[in-house]
Amino acid sequence: NAILVYLLCVLSLLRPSEEVEDVLVPVLRDRSHIEQTLRLKEDAPSNDYSAALQRLRKIYHSSIKPLEQAYRYNELRQHEISDGEITSKPMVLFLGPWSVGKSSMINYLLGLQETPYQLYTGAEPTTSEFTVIMHGEKIRSVEGIVMAADSSRSFSPLEKFGQNFLEKLVGIEMPHKLLERVTFVDTPGIIENRKQQERGYPFNDVCQWFIDRADLIFVVFDPTKLDVGLELEMLFRQLKGRESQIRIILNKADSLATQDLMRVYGALFWSLAPLINVTEPPRVYVSSFWPYDYAQDTSRELFKREEISLLEDLNQVIENRLENKIAFIRQHAIRVRIHALLVDRYVQTFRDKMTFFSDPELVFKEIVDDPDKFFIFKSILAKTNVSKFDLPNRDAYRDFFGINPVGGFKQLSAQCSYMGGCLLDKIEKAITHELPGLLGGIASGKNPSLTSCEATGCGETPKNRYRKH
Numbered sequence: 001n002a003i004l005v006y007l008l009c010v011l012s013l014l015r016p017s018e019e020v021e022d023v024l025v026p027v028l029r030d031r032s033h034i035e036q037t038l039r040l041k042e043d044a045p046s047n048d049y050s051a052a053l054q055r056l057r058k059i060y061h062s063s064i065k066p067l068e069q070a071y072r073y074n075e076l077r078q079h080e081i082s083d084g085e086i087t088s089k090p091m092v093l094f095l096g097p098w099s100v101g102k103s104s105m106i107n108y109l110l111g112l113q114e115t116p117y118q119l120y121t122g123a124e125p126t127t128s129e130f131t132v133i134m135h136g137e138k139i140r141s142v143e144g145i146v147m148a149a150d151s152s153r154s155f156s157p158l159e160k161f162g163q164n165f166l167e168k169l170v171g172i173e174m175p176h177k178l179l180e181r182v183t184f185v186d187t188p189g190i191i192e193n194r195k196q197q198e199r200g201y202p203f204n205d206v207c208q209w210f211i212d213r214a215d216l217i218f219v220v221f222d223p224t225k226l227d228v229g230l231e232l233e234m235l236f237r238q239l240k241g242r243e244s245q246i247r248i249i250l251n252k253a254d255s256l257a258t259q260d261l262m263r264v265y266g267a268l269f270w271s272l273a274p275l276i277n278v279t280e281p282p283r284v285y286v287s288s289f290w291p292y293d294y295a296q297d298t299s300r301e302l303f304k305r306e307e308i309s310l311l312e313d314l315n316q317v318i319e320n321r322l323e324n325k326i327a328f329i330r331q332h333a334i335r336v337r338i339h340a341l342l343v344d345r346y347v348q349t350f351r352d353k354m355t356f357f358s359d360p361e362l363v364f365k366e367i368v369d370d371p372d373k374f375f376i377f378k379s380i381l382a383k384t385n386v387s388k389f390d391l392p393n394r395d396a397y398r399d400f401f402g403i404n405p406v407g408g409f410k411q412l413s414a415q416c417s418y419m420g421g422c423l424l425d426k427i428e429k430a431i432t433h434e435l436p437g438l439l440g441g442i443a444s445g446k447n448p449s450l451t452s453c454e455a456t457g458c459g460e461t462p463k464n465r466y467r468k469h
Contacts, residue, residue: 037311040177063430084154096220098189105289113291131186136173144169165201236275254288254295
């Protein structure tokens with residue numbers, strides 16, 4: 001009997017207690033502050049928002065795009081604005097080294113943890129594709145080749161990066177209140193010992209495409225991955241000029257003691273200082289952005305306040321989405337106008353220099369090689385509403401005219417018609433009156449009239465080549 005009692009005691013010690021099992025289960029963090037800060041319980045954008053976008057689309061097609069096409073602006077900037085881009089939701093881009101918590105952060109913001117459609121995460125490099133998380137009526141995955149073929153989306157220009165890249169592009173649609181107002185893009189982590197050729201597609205060029213179109217850029221770091229290599233250095237070069245959109249996140253902060261966290265925070269600024277050449281450093285958020293509760297004995301209140309501050313930043317972008325879109329189109333129109341004025345000046349100078357005995361190629365080569373000799377750029381500054389800081393690179397026009405002969409362009413004075421008016425007058429009217437008026441109408445609460453594309457010439461309805469009509 002004594003032996004039997006002893007064996008029972010040993011078995012009871014070996015059997016794990018229910019209390020120990022409960023301790024090992026990770027506790028999910030309360031997400032109520034996310035819904036409250038992002039106002040997810042409010043209704044989606046109203047018809048007034050759609051009407052303003054329709055009006056913006058009309059202004060672009062009637063006043064900006066004709067001049068853009070006449071002087072082949074897209075071949076200079078390589079940034080073609082599609083209808084899908086005008087009507088697209090704000091884009092939030094996640095960048096950073098591998099395994100720093102980018103996918104976990106998206107899972108947390110959307111509440112996808114422990115669901116069949118959460119983004120895969122792990123300690124090893126897990127994200128090998130550019131993943132676009134967007135709103136849809138039902139949960140489904142969309143292949144990159146389908147996204148590029150559908151011109152109703154804003155991703156059709158990605159087709160230029162080749163089929164190898166489209167195989168690394170995937171879309172995930174799901175019904176979610178936050179995705180009704182914003183689109184998330186998860187990117188492959190930066191691996192410093194990997195060469196560009198090993199990815200099979202131009203990784204930096206693809207990143208630049210998304211950077212140019214992002215409304216908010218989260219650059220995420222891990223306390224254990226603060227080293228800066230060539231690929232991360234190249235990424236920050238691409239972010240130059242977009243400092244106002246950058247937010248740096250020091251993630252997994254609850255994995256360190258407070259004193260160690262202060263040292264890591266200083267080390268992060270030390271590593272990034274040579275890469276960010278601005279007077280005011282970008283905002284850095286320190287927290288742990290994942291679904292589970294903070295570690296014990298850490299600065300929980302600080303992390304919570306940092307998280308709410310980040311959510312307010314995101315909400316600001318969502319609230320100002322229409323104003324930002326109008327400002328973006330106006331900035332694009334200013335660049336198109338300056339490009340048209342420059343091409344017009346090149347054409348006029350070429351015709352003034354040409355004589356019966358002149359060699360056209362030699363004459364134009366002299367003009368392109370030394371535009372200052374003929375006051376081409378200085379003459380543009382004499383125009384109204386032209387800043388010297390908006391003038392494009394002069395060397396870019398040597399390449400531009402290398403593939404677009406100067407004889408293929410008309411002067412601006414010839415770009416007029418009796419019924420349609422002059423292209424330059426129309427784009428100047430859009431820049432100085434129509435777009436500011438649309439912006440002012442939104443600020444004052446006036447509802448722009450909803451016009452039909454058939455009546456205004458907004459362009460054809462976007463079609464998906466992969467869908468049967």
